[in-house]
Amino acid sequence: QKEVEQNSGPLSVPEGAIASLNCTYSDRGSQSFFWYRQYSGKSPELIMFIYSNGDKEDGRFTAQLNKASQYVSLLIRDSQPSDSATYLCAVRTGGGNKLTFGTGTQLKVEL
Amino acid sequence: SQTIHQWPATLVQPVGSPLSLECTVEGTSNPNLYWYRQAAGRGLQLLFYSVGIGQISSEVPQNLSASRPQDRQFILSSKKLLLSDSGFYLCAWSLRTGTGQYFGPGTRLTVT
Numbered sequence: 001q002k003e004v005e006q007n008s009g010p011l012s013v014p015e016g017a018i019a020s021l022n023c024t025y026s027d028r029g030s031q032s033f034f035w036y037r038q039y040s041g042k043s044p045e046l047i048m049f050i051y052s053n054g055d056k057e058d059g060r061f062t063a064q065l066n067k068a069s070q071y072v073s074l075l076i077r078d079s080q081p082s083d084s085a086t087y088l089c090a091v092r093t094g095g096g097n098k099l100t101f102g103t104g105t106q107l108k109v110e111l
Numbered sequence: 112s113q114t115i116h117q118w119p120a121t122l123v124q125p126v127g128s129p130l131s132l133e134c135t136v137e138g139t140s141n142p143n144l145y146w147y148r149q150a151a152g153r154g155l156q157l158l159f160y161s162v163g164i165g166q167i168s169s170e171v172p173q174n175l176s177a178s179r180p181q182d183r184q185f186i187l188s189s190k191k192l193l194l195s196d197s198g199f200y201l202c203a204w205s206l207r208t209g210t211g212q213y214f215g216p217g218t219r220l221t222v223t
Contacts, residue, residue, distance in 0.1 A: 034211050043201055043214040044155070088155070090212075097143050097205050099212055103154035 003027075004091050006102035014110055019076040021105050023089030026070070032092040033065055033072045034099065039085045048074060079109045113138035117202050117215035124222055130175075130189040132218050134202030137183065142204040144185040145212060146177055149199040161185060162207075197222045 003026045013019045021035075032051050036044035050056045050063040050072065062075040072091075076083055086104040093100070114137045124130060136142055146158040157170045159177035167177050174193060178186045185202055199219050203212040 043217045046211045046213060049211050097207070097212075098145075098157060098160060101155040 004089055004100050004102040006087075006089050006105045008103060009106040010108050011105055012108045012110055013079050015079060015081060017079050019079045019083065019107055019109070021074040021076075021087050021089075021107065023072045023074075023102055024070055025072070025089075025091045025100075027091070027093050028067075028070065030067075030070075030091045030093045033063070034090040034092070035061075035063060035074045036088040036090060036101075037083075037085045038088060038104065044088055076107075079107075081109050081111060083107060084109045113204070113213065115202060115204055115213060115215040117200075117218055119218060120216065121219045122221070124192050124220065126194055126222055127191050130187070130192055130196070130220070132187040132200055132202075132220075134185040134187075134215055135183055136185075136204045139183070139204070139206070141182060141207065143207060143212075144179060145203040145205070146185065146187050147201040147203065147214075149201060151198070155201070159187070192222045194222050196220065 005024050035048040037047050038044040048061050048063040050065045053065050053067055056063045060077045064073045086106045088104045089102040090099040116135050143162050145160045147155045148158055149155050159167055159169055161167050161179045164179055175189050199217050201217045202215040205212045
């Protein structure tokens with residue numbers, strides 16, 4: 001069964017710290033990985049995607065992928081209160097465009 | 112740029128009533144379209160997806176149905192709502208190459 005797992009949190013970090021969000025997936029055939037940010041009461045917003053092993057940086061965000069360990073993470077540097085949201089990990093498997101989502105990790109950035 | 116619209120934003124319906132939610136996409140052609148439901152405190156559940164006009168794939172058996180009468184229009188329907196149909200309904204689109212899905216603003220449905 002294809003699954004994507006995330007710690008539900010909440011993960012609390014002080015303002016200015018690095019927030020580390022983790023995701024594991026069960027299907028070794030997974031090819032593409034996505035991170036979404038969802039503010040309370042709003043729809044998910046795509047913030048990062050990664051296809052290859054290693055790191056991918058975009059501003060304060062870094063996505064890390066380790067296919068051997070079936071692990072993908074999102075690092076947020078210099079965390080701001082505006083980063084407080086639920087972060088959803090999503091995985092695409094095979095040639096189709098369907099995504100399997102984790103249940104999300106709630107991040108709280110405290111002043 | 113691409114834009115996705117959903118309406119209504121909120122809806123309160125009695126049990127047994129019909130449902131019609133609409134989603135339209137602007138600024139792209141031949142998108143893949145998706146309907147998701149997000150129940151309170153739970154993850155996103157894929158309900159339907161479509162790769163073209165009239166082509167609908169159902170992911171979860173239920174009392175909902177979907178239609179795609181035009182290339183950039185996706186409709187979610189029900190003949191009789193159940194209490195368990197309450198949730199946040201999200202429409203999304205993607206390119207055929209699948210670089211990620213982009214969500215509309217959602218419809219919050221409460222069945223009473």
